[in-house]
Amino acid sequence: MRLFIFRIIILLAIINFISINTYGSPLVKTEKDKVQDTISFVSPFEAANNRCFKCHGQEKYEYTNETLGRQVKDIMCSERILHKNEFYSSNHRSFSCTDCHSEEYAKFPHSGELRMEQKYNCIDCHGGDEKFAKYHFEEIESEYKQSTHFKMEDDGFSCWKCHNPHTYKISVRNANNLKETIAYDNAICLNCHSDYSRFQLLSDKAEINIIKEHDWLPNQASHFANVRCIECHTKINNNIAVSHQIRPKAEAVRLCNECHSKNSILMASLYKFESKEQRRDGFFNGIILNASYVIGANRNEYLNLISLIIFIGVLIVIGVHIAFRIRNKSKTFKEK
């Protein structure tokens, strides 16, 4: 019963998180949530971009219907909404909308053909650029090509299914933002894998049920909140910060030891930042104490040493005691 309640809570938390992170807009909006200009960044293309944001920056838009000869208010499709604040705090904030989209969008109503517009992928801009070399975009590309997601590229899978180019903001994992990173990264997967309307765009599977699929996993709610889906579902690549090689379901990690052990795979993935920090300081043990989850119990070197000393000490005392008893017994025996 307790597990069931926790599953429900975690599911609600995930749904809530997705609702504010989906490609598009939150599911429920209130007056308070209206876009406010709180971002200090001033784009050189602000005026030009505002022409797009006028309609695409909110749920409703207005235009003049020349056939009817009057102003018409309409609801903007949620997939076409982009909040100004989110865009201007993203990594791509310095761009003009038409840097990536056709200049033809300046005209309204937009031409129907624009829907067929070929979109750029990450590698189109980031590939072969010295400035981005440290992110290893080429390696990410090659990982993606070996990924199970790549098989669906002809059906419309692309970088954008997971990374929203309008809102993407790079975040560096550290001990303080770990939970947020986990929730953020998991929301990317759950965006499709827990939302059938999006999932069915790329799959013919009749249903998706993450909770049921992971029924075998003990303390499921805890696992979902403390590790990312990619920990078990990708092949680790030490050259890139986040592995992009999603493996087929059959290859997912199922052995507890893979994580719950001294050489936990989490050290090369989720806790990689700590591993690096600690290795630099030559104090590997700290990772385990700092880590927010019990991986491989706590294999604290000091506790191990102390316990070994106590254990050996006890055996020595017993051994000495036995020796004295034997000596004493033979002495008594001789006296008799």
Add this chain to the structure above:
Amino acid sequence: MYLYPKWIRAWHVVNAVIFLILIVTGLSMQYTDKENASYVVGFAKAVRIHNFAAIVLVLNYIFFVTGNLLTKNGSYYGIGRKNFISDLVKQFKYYSIGMFKGEKHPFPVTEERKFNPLQKITYVLALYVAIPLLIISGLGLLLPEITITTFFGISGLILTDILHITMGFFLSIFMIIHVYTCTLGHKPTSLFRGIITGYHVSEEE
């Protein structure tokens, strides 16, 4: 002298078996490795057995505490008498020097005094301090969602885990010493016989 009633013997044997299982499975989890997945018993199996054995241990512990409350067995664990420390030293001296000189046991077993001062203090520490801490921390690990997230900046789970393995370790050490001191009876095997048959054989008998 009939000293160990059936319920005590039953509790004791269950406790001993469960403890051995918990130690083996606990070590399997603690020292598991990716390359060494089947250390003693495999991790997943060790978790299942450990959890099950722990529940049996808790039930057995409740049985023991209830028994102590309802019978006079509880009174054997009473410490806090005036001369307790000096009695403790006396008993320690007997084990380390006196017994080799052929001295008489300073606190011979009687129907009123089942345990010597050294036994009392270790049994009270083991049964009324270490086991409750072991059970509470174990519950915290069994249901991690009820464990506090952070405590002074350190993960609550890590602290709970350290408490759990520390208590587990001390109780394992207790078990080794307990088994050894049980060879210090009239004959090396007489105390073991006593806990099986219920009858204690002392030097005087």
